[in-house]
Amino acid sequence: MTSTLAPVAKAPPRQPISSGSIPFLRLVKVELRKSTDTRAARWLLGVIAAVSVLVMAIPLIWDSTFDQRWSDYLGLGSVPLAVLLPVVSILTMTSEWTQRAVLVTFTQEPRRGRVFAAKVIVGCVLAALSSVFALGASAAALALSGALGRSVEWDGSEKLAAGFVLFLILNSLVGLGFAAVLHNSAAAIVLFFVIPTVWSILATTIGAMEDVGRWLDTGQTFMHVLASEWDGHTAQILASVAVWIVLPLSAGLVRTIRREVK
Amino acid sequence: MITAEGLSKRYGGTLAVDNVSFSCSPGTVTGFLGPNGAGKSTTLRMMTGLTRPDAGTSTVAGHRYADLGNPSCVVGSLLDASAMHPGRSGRSTLTIAADLAGVPRSEVDQTLERVGLQGKSADRRVGAYSLGMRQRLGIGQALIARPHVLLLDEPANGLDPEGIMWMRRLLRGFADEGGTVLLSSHLLGEVQATVDRLVVIAGGRVVAEGGLDELLVSTGLVVRSTDVRALRRVLDDDGLAYVDQEDGGVLLDTGEGVDAERVARLALAHGLLITELRPSDRTGLEQLFFSLTTEVAA
Structure with missing residues (x-):
């Protein structure tokens, strides 16, 4: 803002402005409501819940080809969630730009950075809640498997559960990064799937890129998070977080604040 | 009270808004009149903090828009009635506006009634609304937190004659209670019966400004x-x-x-x-x- 935007000196007698700022928690609640109260959003969340439950049926039915261990159930459960949850996060960030409802949101809260932050938090909260739900579903499936008389192995730990939740949150944050930069649902979803995949293929097939891949291929680094193998990989994980999450979210924040809303 | 002082905005080589200044006082309805592309919407977007002006300032109730902590309690705005999520019901759309403004949920039903969207239409998806119904819902969004000022961009678009009569009464009542209204239009006939004052803009400049009676003197x-x-x-x-x-x-x-x-x-x-x-x-x-x-x- 330049100094020319300072309040006009000959301001009229002021009407009492009773309104303080909008509390940040209220912004988060409203954003959470917005990302869950449409039919499309409910369908998507319903599908995610159904898929997390259904995928547990695979080791339960074909028990002979699967190890009946909690970590294997979780690994299987993480696959559909890693694909679907970022879509929820992306839509949280982009749908208002695509529908142009930001026009209303930003007139109600002109400090766009706060709205942006609330959307990032909501994306993470939805990822966390869904992954906790999947944790429960996998534990229930394993218990059921045990009740059916199989020998099951409760190899899980808080560490494994935390790794599972954190992995899915990081995935969603990568989606939020694409969404924040692109402001367009379709483009963000497509590029979220295409770019990291192509990058991952390049990093694992081209010899010269193997070193880079160990640091910046989320297909490798975030797997360490899922497996809770932080020892010796912390720097690599953080490098991936910086490039795939911090960088695009920062660029997206700048774009959100500067972009003209039409 | 609304003021604009020297607002300017350039897009590429075109000066879309050129040094626009005017003010609107409480108790009046001001028509912001100009042909399509004259710079009306750009001016209104600059006044609501959506577009950054290249020069100039504007205030609402004595404050810069960005300095209003919870703007919807001070100024209600309707900038584009088609900018709503089609998958949400009218009631849900207003509930979000009410929650964000921090006003009680009871205001939602009252506002729905005030804009004529009570009953079944409140629970239909906005995607199934006519443009006139969206305009009513947009006016409801603007009114939800009982502001003193209204900024409306082409609110009569898509309204049927009955809807225009309704809006006329609503805005008149709002101004009579001491509110300030600025509404834009590209049709003189549409606003002539609603406004007390006119600010006429063309090619980004204010070309006429004054009371309706002084501007509408017969000539010829x-x-x-x-x-x-x-x-x-x-x-x-x-x-x-x-x-x-x-x-x-x-x-x-x-x-x-x-x-x-x-x-x-x-x-x-x-x-x-x-x-x-x-x-x-x-x-x-x-x-x-x-x-x-x-x-x-x-």
Whole structure:
């Protein structure tokens, strides 16, 4: 803002402005409501819940080809969630730009950075809640498997559960990064799937890129998070977080604040 | 109270808004009138913090828009009624606006009733709404936190005659309670019966501003004769400026010393039979507005 935007000196007698700022928690609640109260959003969340439950049926039915261990159930459960949850996060960030409802949101809260932050938090909260739900579903499936008389192995730990939740949150944050930069649902979803995949293929097939891949291929680094193998990989994980999450979210924040809303 | 001071915005080589200044006082409804592309929406977006002005300032109730902590309690705005999520019901859309503004949920039902969307229509998806219903819902969003100021961009678009009457009463009542209203339109007839004041914009500049009564003063004389060619010749000889009308009459510019009596005396002196001699229905503003619209279209 330049100094020319300072309040006009000959301001009229002021009407009492009773309104303080909008509390940040209220912004988060409203954003959470917005990302869950449409039919499309409910369908998507319903599908995610159904898929997390259904995928547990695979080791339960074909028990002979699967190890009946909690970590294997979780690994299987993480696959559909890693694909679907970022879509929820992306839509949280982009749908208002695509529908142009930001026009209303930003007139109600002109400090766009706060709205942006609330959307990032909501994306993470939805990822966390869904992954906790999947944790429960996998534990229930394993218990059921045990009740059916199989020998099951409760190899899980808080560490494994935390790794599972954190992995899915990081995935969603990568989606939020694409969404924040692109402001367009379709483009963000497509590029979220295409770019990291192509990058991952390049990093694992081209010899010269193997070193880079160990640091910046989320297909490798975030797997360490899922497996809770932080020892010796912390720097690599953080490098991936910086490039795939911090960088695009920062660029997206700048774009959100500067972009003209039409 | 609304003020704009020297607002300017350039897009590429075009100056979309050029040094626009005006103010609106409490208790009045101001029409922001101009042809399409005149810079109305850009000006309103600058006043609501959605577009950054290249120069100039604007205030609402004495504050810069960005400094209003919870703007919807001070100023309600409707900038584009099509900018709503189609998958949400009208009630849900208003609930979000109410929650964000921090007003009780009871305001949602009251507001739905106020904008005529109570009952079944409240629970239909916005995607199934007509443009007129979206305008009503948008006005509801603007009113939800009971602000003192309203900024409305083309609110009459898509409203049927009954809807326009309704909006007229609503805005009149709002101003009579001490509120300030600024609404834009590209049709003079649409706002003429609603507003007290007009700010006319064309090509990004304010070209006229004032009370409705001073801007809508009638200008010109309609003159008709049984021999229109002779009438034209007489007027030409006397150095009077006029334009031919499609129906065979002429529209004479009135000004200093040009009035009905002078025309009647000229006709008498030349033995012309005058069949019609009256002030034109057209007003100076209409003429100005018409010339602006055609200029921009050309």
